[in-house]
Amino acid sequence: MKVLVTGHEGYIGRVLTPLLQAHGHEVVGLDSGLFAECIFGPPPVDRIPTIRKDLRDVTLDDLKGFDAVIHLAALCNDPLGNLNRELTVQINYEASLRLAELAKKAGIRRFLNSSSCSIYGAAGQRCVTEAAELQPVTAYGECKRDLEKGLQQLADDRFSPVHLRNATAYGFSPALRLDLVLNDFVAHAFVHKRILILSDGTPWRPVVHVEDISRAFLAALEAPRDRIHGEAFNVGLDEENYQVRELAELVAEIVPGCRIEYAPGGGPDRRSYRVDFSKIRQFLPAFRPQWNARKGIEQLYQAFKRYGLRADDLEGPRFKRLGHVRSLMEAGVVNSDLRFAVVSSSPKG
Ligand SMILES: NC(=O)c1ccc[n+]([C@@H]2O[C@H](COP(=O)([O-])OP(=O)(O)OC[C@H]3O[C@@H](n4cnc5c(N)ncnc54)[C@H](O)[C@@H]3O)[C@@H](O)[C@H]2O)c1
Incomplete structure (x- = not known):
């Protein structure tokens, strides 16, 4: 299939696109390049033809000739959403819905939406299926919910939206x-x-390896239409629901000499959800996840040793979406609406 992957230069995109190519799909990426330089380890060698564009500026012509869209581009994570709610709504909801409308107009039949388990928000102790009430508690989560709803209204015989509600990702990506x-x-x-640990360690957080998220997209891309049309799938594994403190304890078992501390005043955190992942196993049997948190921690630990993760990588903005976006704004590389500033070479006056 010829597939357009938006946000292909991001954390998931850099793992997903080579997997799609390895399975014989023709991949074109679309990305504004916000994190193009934020690479850890050796630079990626795969070459992906790229439409260098902001999602908000996509035209019908950009979408001609594709069989499917995998839509990853977004302002990702809660603090980034809180930085500027309006920008998050513009990109994660309005421009994303518009992309789907144009894709449908262009005759693209399948639209894979990278959604998130964070739309369950404050779900408490119960284990939520895809049928659960959505109670997002952040702008980011609300946009994911609203986008799913908007995309469902576009579903018909010629257009199949699919929502992959990913658990929180972990693992190595360039x-x-x-x-x-x-x-x-x-x-x-x-x-x-x-x-x-910033909370009291009790919130539930399902986690999934970035390669397994990529496998879920591949499975949804290749599945028969009647398996995926208009469906939402939680992406993860039942046994990979952890409380935050359990994740910390696992890390402390693997990384030698490490201790766990709790930030003073850390409360229970409203964002807590345990998720049921049985539907994806049933509907998409080609999705066979290969990771668990323990293996992922070992992978990251080895990568940090091999490529030398330093304190300034951790404290600086390079590998944090909010910090990097802020530093681009402060340096005038992007303006306040997150568009790259155009440097004029014409003389003044
Ligand atoms: N990583 C996770 O834990 C996780 C979990 C659930 C859902 N998701 C969803 O998966 C998708 C990808 O997540 P990620 O972790 O790879 O994020 P990321 O921030 O690493 O990548 C997002 C990419 O989108 C691009 N982008 C952002 N705004 C754009 C715009 N206006 N125009 C064009 N490109 C733009 C960025 O340049 C970046 O390359 C997102 O939709 C995210 O909400 C991620």
Whole structure:
């Protein structure tokens, strides 16, 4: 299939696109390049033809000739959503829905939406299936919920939206993110021999390896239409629901000499959800996850040793989405609406 992957230079995209190519799909990427330089380890060798564009500026012409869209581009994570709610709504909801409308107009039949388990929000102790009430507690989560709803209204005989509600990702990607809970714990354990838990450690957080998320996209791309049309799938594994403190304890078992500390005043955190992952196993049997948190921690620990993760990688903005976006804004590389500033070479006056 000829597949357009938006946000292909991000954490998931840098793992997903080579997997799609290895399975014989023709991949074109679309990305504004916000994190193009934020690479950990050797530069990626795969060459992906790229439409260098902001999602908000996509035209019908950009979408001609594709069989499917995998839509990853977004402002990712809760603090980034809180930085500027309006920007998150513009990109994660409005421009994303518009992309789907154009894709449908262009005759693209399948639209894989990278959604998130964070739309369950404050789900408490019960284990939620895809039928559960959505109670997002952040702008990011609300946009994911609203986008799913909007995409469902476009579903018909010629257009199949699919929503992959990913658990929180972990694991090595060349576009490393250290603002994801497990990656952050391993990085702190490696650099400072100390994990700081900001909550009281009780919130539930299902986690899934970035390669397994990529496998889920591949399975949904290749599945018969009647298996995926208009469906939402939780992406992860039942046995990979952890409380935050359990994740920290696992890291401390693997990274030598590391201790766990709790930030003073850390409360229970409203974002807590345990998730049931049986539907994806049943509907998409080609999805066979290969990782668990323990293996992922070992993978990251080895990668940090091999490529030398340093304190400034951890404290600086490079591998944190909010920090990097802020530093691009402060340096004037992007303007306040997150578009790359155009440098004029024409003389003044
Ligand atoms: N990583 C996770 O734990 C996780 C969990 C659930 C869902 N998701 C979803 O999966 C998708 C990818 O996540 P990720 O972790 O790879 O994020 P990421 O931040 O690493 O990548 C996002 C990519 O989108 C691009 N992008 C952002 N705004 C853009 C715009 N206006 N125009 C064009 N490109 C733009 C960025 O340059 C970046 O390359 C997102 O939709 C995210 O919400 C991620």
